[in-house]
Amino acid sequence: MDHIVIDNLTRRYGPRVGVEGLSLRVPSGTVFGFLGPNGAGKTTTIRVLLGFLRPTAGRARIFGRDCWRDTHVIKGEVGYMPGDLRLYPWMTGADGLQIFGRVRGRDLRTPGAELADRFGLDLDVPAKAMSRGMRQKLGLILALVHEPKLLILDEPTASLDPLMQDRLNQHLRELAARGHTVFFSSHSLSEVEQLCDRVAILRNGKLVADESLDSLRTRVHRDVVIRWPSGDAAATTEPPGCLDVDLREGRYWQGSLRGPMSELVSWLAGRQVSDLTIAPPDLESLFRRYYKEESGEP
């Protein structure tokens, strides 16, 4: 079952396009990465999903319900952490848990205290006296505490230290293992790469990729360095079709693997090489390419 279904969604701000013709499906129980550079339309999409913005065209549904019309019903099972989180200055963590608990109709103080313990947050400090990281932790606790079926996180790790990011990732993986869905927006691949099963990439308000990370990895070029036993061998050997050699220098070849690994391995099996280095798939370069295309850079 898909927890989020977006069909041909368009949202404009006057003449400016937020997102255009976006169609997306997020299956339940997945950790879904929603990537794109700043201004690509990630937050606009999230705000449509949460019923803050009305679509110009198309529709968005969560749990099969319309995100604009039934937003208050949907949010009973949704946890949301905004990208630019602002808290009421007077609100302590304990206040937040009490208010949220009353609105959600359940006592959230005990699970909230457990989460605060896990994330290392003092629940008695008012937001006005909190550091940015502490506020971020409180926002996460308030989004997670009712164990929502769907968690929407808009760049949630911006102010968290690496240790805390690890704890959050672990918590999100545990949630996904229990069948919860995580919709994780970010402009950084590295954090999504560790966590997500599937990613969608937005550029200029349009979807440019929507596939699993494993599938993306197969399409990514790998840097390959081959050391031949002699300069002659390096100079006279013709490379296979799957390998683009960018540099021949003495006994060395340096290039990119553009085809399946098995093809290169078979080709090498019939030859004598002194050394071989194949770098792991560099997803970052793929994403940089997507982002650069957006800005018109070569």
Add this chain to the structure above:
Amino acid sequence: MSRGLIGKTLREVWVALLLFAAGIMAFEALFAYVWPQFYEDFVGTVLQFKLIQHIFKGLLGTEVGPGIGLTTFAGMAWVHPIVLALLWAQEMTFCTRVPAGEVDRGTVDLLLGLPVSRRQVFLCESAVWLLTGLILVCSGLLGSLLGGLAADKEMRQPIGRLLIVAINFYGLYVAVGGICWLVSSLSDHRGRAIAVVFALVLVSFLLNFLGQLWEPAQAVQFLGVLNYYRPVVILGDGVWPLADMLTLVTVGGVCWLIGGVVFARRDICTV
């Protein structure tokens, strides 16, 4: 109604509410106690001047002369700029919190991330707004009664008439508050919303003032909310100003309703 939302609203406004209520009560009490001591001097000397009579006519909305009775003239306590300023300042700070204030400071994402409809948020906020208005009006009434108790018996204002004034005062609160809700619903910036409402009540005050003194202004005087709030007249004749109160409640109610519809249908952008 959501207990959590009402609790959150009360948590946010109770300090300001107490201060405003105490301010109104203290002013009414002081006025009721101190004013009678200066009344005779005031009527005998200051009110002899035509210019002063005109100014007071503008302020009170009725003819003022040396023959005016103490209890009637004491109605000035309810139209005094200090009382109106306290009442309206409380309303402007309260009614512009949601949605203009929430959008302005970005906390609306947290609020509307909860399983509540915008209509529910608006209704909960409005319920507390009506309650705080009641508290302010009762504070004024209590202050007036307490001040009167400390003064000589014959100087006290009749409770029945004071009650009518207080209800008319509440009608004024509803009218201005309704306008505040509408402006707040249309705005993303709290400061701008407050500025617009402030300008509107100031124009209303000036229209009322000028309308008493300058004939051309009388044609548009009906546009100001103070045209439907006449405590001095009520204290003088004791008649319920039903048409005035209906007008105030209708203006406030219609603006409030439109504000609620606008809030329920508008886009919420904080970035």
